[in-house]
Amino acid sequence: MQSGGSSGYNGTMLLSRIVRFYADGFRRMTLGRTLWCIILIKLFIMFAVLKVFFFPAYLQGDEQEKQQQVSAELTERIAP
Template identity: 45%
Template sequence: MANTNILNKVFRFYVDGFHNMTVGRVLWTVILIKLAVIFLILKLFFFPDVLEQKAKGGNQADYVARELIDR
């Protein structure tokens, strides 16, 4: 029972802190936008799925095994 009370206090502490933020909300918005740019846009344009391009027809396992043996 004491463990639940401590977890409840910690949860309420963070909830109250986020509700009382003014500048922090803008900063969190900027952080989330930057993460979206990094993980979504950069991945689409700069990191193509090379395995899908090299291993045609769903033979990814065979392609990887062949590359490991040949190298």
């Protein structure tokens, strides 16, 4: 019991050290703040704008329907 408790305590300590490590790192960033801003703006543009409005999945429906769509395209695009 005691050793289980100790390992639980150690685990919490480790987690807390990792969180502090990251928090400290982010707090001390200088140029990194600008870079993170650019990354977040970029991800927003990609996932909230480009993916939603310009890049919908072309194949629709369940697996069976997608198979049918591709099969129809591949067999009907044969050269005359």
